[in-house]
Amino acid sequence: MRSKNSPGVSRRAILQTIAAAPVAATAAPAQTPAKAPYQRKVFNAHQWQTVEALCDLIIPADERSVSASKAGVPEFMDDWLDFRAREEGTDLLTAEILGGLTWLDQESVRLFGKDFAGAAAAQQKQLLDRIAWPAKAAPEDRRWASFFNRFRDLTVSGFFSSQAGVADLPYLGNKAVSEWKGCDPKVWAILEKRLSEQG
C-alpha cells in the first residue's frame, strides 16, 4: 500500500529497511569473537574476590536469571570506576568503594576471624544486615550504609543493563513496531482499577 504523500515508499519497503538495520547493529560486537580475559584496572585479586561475593549476595541467581558475577558485574564495576575517575578527574568514587571493601574485611576479621569473602554465608549476611537498610543502620554504621547504597547501585545497574539483565526485565522495546497502539488495554484495565481504588 502506498501513501499518496509518499510516492515510492511502501510500508513493506520501510520494514525491510528497518529489518536490515539490526543486522548491522549486531555485526559490530561480533568483531571480538574470542573474548580476551578481562584485564583488571582498579581491583586487586583479593578485592575482586570480595566484589564477586558481595555482588552475588546482592543479585543472586534465581528462576529468571543468572547472578551478578555471571552477568559480568565485577568486570563492569572495575571498568566503571576507572572510567569515572578519568571522566571526572577524581578518584572519590573508587576510594569510597575500596574503603567500603576494606571495612567489610576488617569488620569480618574482627567478628569472625576471617575476611569477608572467606566468611560463611550466614556471617556475611549478618554484616550486610547492619548496612543494607539505610534507615535502620546504627549511627556508627551509617557511613557504611552509604557505601552499600553505592555498591548496590553499581551492582544493580551493572546487572540490569547487561544482556542477561535486560532479558530478565519486562522490557519489550528497542525494535521496530509496525503500528503503535498506546497502552495495552489489558494493562490500562488494571490501571483503571487501581486508580478507582486510589480514589
Add this chain to the structure above:
Amino acid sequence: MLEAGAWYDQAKQSDMFKWPYNAPHRAAGTRAKPFGYFDATLEGGWEVPGEPYTKARGTEFMWYRARMLGGRTNHYGRISLRMGPYDFKPYSRDGKGFDWPITYDELAPYYDKAEELIGVFGSAEGLENTPDGKFLPPPAPRGYERVIQRACQHLHIPCVPSRLAILTKAHNGRPPCHYCGECGRACAVNANFNSPGVHIMPAMKTGNLEVRTGAMARAVVLGGDGRARGVSYVDKKDRSEQTVYGKVVVLAASCCETARILLNSKSSRAPDGVANSSGLVGRYLMDTVGSSVGGFLPILEDLPPQNEDGVGGMHLYMPWWNYQAQKNGKMPFARGYHIEIGGGRGLPGAGVLSGSERILGGGYGVELKRGLRKIYGANVHFAGRGEMIPNEKSYCEIDPNTVDQWGIPVLRFHFEWSQDEILQAKHMQETFQEIITTAGGKVLYSQGAETNWGISRGGEIIHEVGATRMGDNPKTSVLNSWCQAWDCKNLFVTDAAPFISNADKNPTLTISALGWRTSDYIVDQMKKGDL
C-alpha cells in the same frame, strides 16, 4: 553552504537499535558524548576540543555545539510548538522585555509551511496562546502518561497530546516512525525531522547547493560599497584561509556562533563588527528556564510487560495554563512554562534502577531482585521549560585574550537570571510535586530555595536565542523584521539569533518558520533587483 563540522548521513551513521551492553560503559554519557554513546552528535557537546569559550567571573554558562552537518537538529527533542499571539507582544501584555516587530498572524502561514514540510504530530485543542497547527495524528499515550493525565485533570492542568516533529504517517516521501523511542540517535530511515535528511540532502538534489564541510566561518567580508561580498573561513583540513563569495550572505551558525562571526568581522568600515552600528550584536542573550522533579508512582508497579518505547519523546505534555491568572496579577512571576513528562520502561542502560533504596528501603538478595523487577518503569519525571525575559546582564562578547585553535577569537559569556525566572522555577517545583502526590506517588528528587529551585544554568537547556535581535528601529535592533541586517542589506540571519523574546515554545519550529519567511523575502527582493 559552509559547515564547521563533518558530513553526516544518518542512513549510514545512526546507531538505531543498538544495545547499551554492546557500548563502552553501557553507553553512559561522557565529556565527549554528553548525551550518551549513541547520541547523534558526532563531535561536540559542552566542550569542543580546541574551540573554547570563556565566562565572565560569576557567570555560569554552558554552550552546546554540534560540529556536524545539520548541527543540533540531529539529536534535538523534536518538540515543535508555535509561539502564540501573546508571545510576539509580551511587552504590550505585561510591560517586561520587548515586542517583536511582527505578529503571530504574519508568521502563521510560515508555521503552516514549516509543519507541512517537516511533519509534526499533534491535536487541535484550541487552548489559549497555544496555536494549533497542521498536524499529523498524535501517537496514543503510554500507560504512565494516562495516569499523569488523570492527576492533571484533578489539578485543572491541561494535559494534551504533545507536538513533535516525528512522522506518524508517511509524509513527503519519508516513512512513518517505527517507535523505537531513540530519536536522539538520529533516525536511519528519516522518520523524524533533522536538517540533513529533510533540508540539506533534498536541496543538494536540485543541483543548486554546494556544501563545504570542515569550513570554520571566521568573518563576513565587506565590499567597498558596504555590502557583504562573502564569508572568510578556515579550512580545517589544512588550516588555510579561504573565502566564498555570493550575492547574499545568510548566517545560520546557531545564535551565539552567528554573533561571534559578526563581532569578529571587524574592518575600518565596521570597527565593532559587521551589522553592529547599534552595538547590540551579542546582547539580550536568552536561554530557557529549566527545573525538574522526579517521583515514584506505586500504581505503576508490577504491571504486565508491554513495550513503552513509543516515539522518541513524550506523547502528552502540559501547555501553560495560567495566562489569565498572570494577567490579573495573581502570579508572582511573569511568563509561562510548559511541562515535559518522562517515565516508563525505558531502554536499560547505565544507571538503570539506581537509587532503589529510596523506594524499597534497601536490601539485597532474591527479595531485592524481585523488588527491582516490580519497580522498573514506575518512576516518572517532570521537566519545566519556561520563558526567560531578556535582560542587560545576559550577553556574549569577544574575549580579548583568547582564540580557538583556528586562530579565531572566542566568545565570553555573561548570564544572569532575574526573579521572574527563579520564581517560575519555584512554581515548577511545587506543581510537579503536587502532580506526583496527586497521582499517589512519592517525590524522589526535588529542589528548594538553596539551589534557586533547581533552575538550570544559562545555556543548559540549549535554547540560546536573541543575540542579533530584530526590530523596527535600527538604533535598537540589529536586523529588520525580515531578519535583514539594517547596516548591510544583503546580509540575513536565519537561526534563533533574531528572536526578541524566548517564549516557552521551543525555538526550532519558529526558526524554521522565520527562515522560510526570510527566504521568500530574499527571492522577492532579488526578483525586484533590490539585492
